[in-house]
Amino acid sequence: MRKYLALLGCALSVVSHDGQSQQLPPVFDQSYESQQDSRVRRYLTPRRIVWTSDKTGGSIVDAQNLLREGTGQADLVHQNFCKLISNDGQQPGILFDFGKEIQGGIQIVTDQPANQKPIKIRIRFGESVSEAMSSIDSIQGATNDHAMRDFTVEVPWLGVMQVGNSGFRFARIDLVDPNRELQLKEVRAIFEYRDIPYLGSFKSNDDRLNKIWNTGAYTVHLNMQEYLWDGIKRDRLVWVGDMHPEVMTINTVFGKNEVVAKSLDHARDITPLPGWMNGISAYSMWWVLIHRDLYKNQGDLQYLRKQQKYLVGLLDQLIEKTKDNKENLDGMRFLDWPSSENPKGVHAGLHAMMVMTLEAGVELCTILDEPAQALKCKNTATQLKLYVPDANGSKQAAALLALSGLVAAEKANAEVISQGDCERFSTFYGYYMLQAKAKAKDYNGALNCIRSYWGGMLDMGASTFWEDFDLAWTKNAEPIDELVPEGKDDIHGDFGAYCYKNLRHSLCHGWASGPTSWLSEHVLGVSIVEPGCKTIRIQPNLGDLTWVEGTYPTPMGVVKIRHEKQADGSIKSTIDAPKGVKVLR
Structure with missing residues (x-):
């Protein structure tokens, strides 16, 4: 065999994500272009069967065989399989729980019924039981946006089918064709992720905090796909503002990783000035702040210099968007969704962000030998500090006003952020509320909000943190890993707003990982002094x-x-x- 391959020509050498030299098969010649995918895959056996459509054993036989550890290989033994039997009025189905949220698809291994024709099945992925049991409609918000999670495919006789690319924990399979027998030997989840070590860690005498730290780290890890996404079901996009908490978590847990620079550069390259990244002025400011924090952690001056021209131009553009010592930003004026109906609060937050961004600009331009630009940023920031807008009750705005130094952190915390404890927190800006609490030395208050707010998602069955969350949702709700009984609220299907209504709501959103980096910075106590x-x-x-x-x-x-x-x-x-x-x- 080796001699035969040698006759085909020399193999092409490629370099994998870990720097190891690998070989393309020698049948490829130099005309082929290829990209090495930096992810790996594992196959997961279902942890349990949550539900079946058949309680009598007539249309679903030996379903427990699908909880056996498999090999992914069809065979001729004709043992240890499950049968789904349909008729004109019955489409049998099974709902599987793979134990934890993952990004990937599903592998189906079939056996050998008498009818050898391909057979249609319906697959539904879900981040919750209720989502996996839903249909695409306009009532509960189930959707195929960004990733197909509800679709019909054909599977072969005595073969293997791999299909799907979404974020899910649960999967439902239904036999669609009438009067057929589907013999399932295996149903395994295909888990796709970057095989990278967790270099950072956190452990204390409080197991709840430990689990929250780990859950935040895992949430971001799942979103470190080919690019750094904010959600593995929805949205699977590079949203720059969402990246800031994610990058802080990556710095804390994984250290330097290629996905960060790749995603930041992607956002820059598709957004020529005077455009705003993602159409949102604040997100271009987050791009500057991310680069400041990334350089502090990694100290990669060569990479920072690659941003110099764009950075200087963007800072000029931001300076132009000030008027009468106030921010005067155009584009979509946005902090996060829960604050979006408070325009005064949004203005206060954007004004504070402008100060923070220009001060970061001073740091970066000084490092990049741009003294004139550094001075412009400093002078503009000084002028902006002459005006202090009202947070108008917005915890998001109050946090930014505290972090920018426009309002004393103790005052912002006492008068706004601590009011109602964790009420009106958000998964994205909750990180900055925690940062403001730390600046106000309210460490116990911050720890209690982490336990209550982020811990509240864990109490509802979460294995990753969500796009949004409100503790009020939990009062009469069933956890995401159970069928919702009559009289109980569906924590996934009954709540949400804006772009994340009901089942469209992402239950794995990287911007919600704030407690992970916060606990390492403020409880473990690590802060960066020198880049x-x-x-x-x-x-x-x-x-x-x-x-x-x-x-x-x-x-x-x-x-x-x-x-x-x-x-x-x-x-x-x-x-x-x-x-x-x-x-x-």
């Missing part, structure tokens, strides 16, 4: 915790940290930093 983590400061804030330990990735290696609260309230810290990382205490 590239050459100097870091470690100042823990344990709040009501008794101990915390974890790791933080830097370009020089992983920092290992443990803090223990002593009887007198002091903190005993053990820190192991790699060579090249200076630690301030």
Whole structure:
């Protein structure tokens, strides 16, 4: 065989995402262009069968065989399979739970019924049980937008079919053809993800916080596909504002990863100035802030210089969008969806963001040897600080006003953000509300909101964090991993607003991962002093915790940290930093 391949010609060498040289099959010649996909796939056996259409055993036989670990290979043994039998009035169906939200599709292995013709089945993916049990309609909001999650396909006799590309935990399969027998040997989920190590970690005496940290990390990991998406079901797009919490989580958990630069550059390249990224002025400002925070963590000056021309032009454009010491931005004026009906709050938030962005511009332009532009940004930011808009009750705006220094963090927290505890939080801007609480030294309040708000999603069966959430939704709701009984609310199908009404709501949204980076920054206590983590400061804030330990990735290696609260309230810290990382205490 090796001799035969050699006769076909030399193999083409390609480099995989991990830097290892690989070979294309030698039948490819130099005229072929190829791209190495940086993801891997695993096959997952269902954890349980949630529901079947048949309670008598007449139309679905031996369904428990599908919970056996499979091989993905059809065979001639004709054992350990499940039969679905249809007639003119009955289309048998089974609902599977794969245990955790994933991005990918499904593999179906069939056996050998007497009728050898292909057979039609209907597949429905769902992030919740109710979504997998739904049909595309205008009532509950189930949709095929961005990713097909409800479709009919044919499967072969004695073969294997792999199909689907969506975000889901649950999958329902129905036999569509009448008067047929479908013999299923295996039904496995195809889990597609980047095979990268979790370099950062967080563990404390509070298991709920530990699970929240891990869930935020996993949420972002699922969205690190070929580009950095905000949602694996909807939307599977590069939304730049949504990327900021995601990038902070990536810095905290994975360190440097190619998906960040690839996505930032994609947004830049498809948005020539004077356009706004994603049509939203704030999202172009987030692009600047992401680059500032990315450079602080990674210290990649060569990459930052590639942004120089666009960055300087964008900063000029932002400066032009000020008038009478106020932001005067056009484009879509947007912070997040829950704040969108409060134009005064949106104005306050955009004004604060303008100050934050121009101050980030001062930092970046100084690094890039653009003194004139740095001075323009500094002068404009100074003028903008002469005006302090009213947050108008918006927790989103109050958080940004605090982070920009326009309003004292203690005042913003006491008068707006802490009112009603975690009421009117949002999954996206909740991160900045937590940051403002930290600036106000309200660490216990922030920890309680993390436990209550993000923990509330876990109580509803979440394995990833959602596009939006309101604790009020949970009062009479059934978790996402169960059928909704009469008299109970459907936490997925009965709530939501704006673009995420009902079942259209994404239950895996990277912008909701804020507690992961927040806990590492403020509880574990890691902050970056010198770009590239050459100097870091470690100042823990344990709040009501008794101990915390974890790791933080830097370009020089992983920092290992443990803090223990002593009887007198002091903190005993053990820190192991790699060579090249200076630690301030």
